[in-house]
Amino acid sequence: MISKELLDILACPKCKGPVKLTSDQNGLACETCRLIYEIRDDIPIMLIDEAKKMQG
Structure with missing residues (x-):
């Protein structure tokens, strides 16, 4: 699970x-780019x- 502190500093690449x-x-x-970055083993893959x- 990603902490709120980390979530607050992450940005769309x-x-x-x-x-x-x-x-x-x-x-x-x-929401701007309409992209989803997968989280694997609690590590966000920001590529x-x-x-x-x-979808949609």
Whole structure:
């Protein structure tokens, strides 16, 4: 689980905007870029090439 302190300082690597924890807590979402960065073994994978596009 990602701490609130870490979540407060993380930013989207593409637009530098804020990210928020997804509802299933398996990723970090950037609403601006519509990308989700996966969390693996409690480590956020903040690589643009590995991000997934949001549905809808």
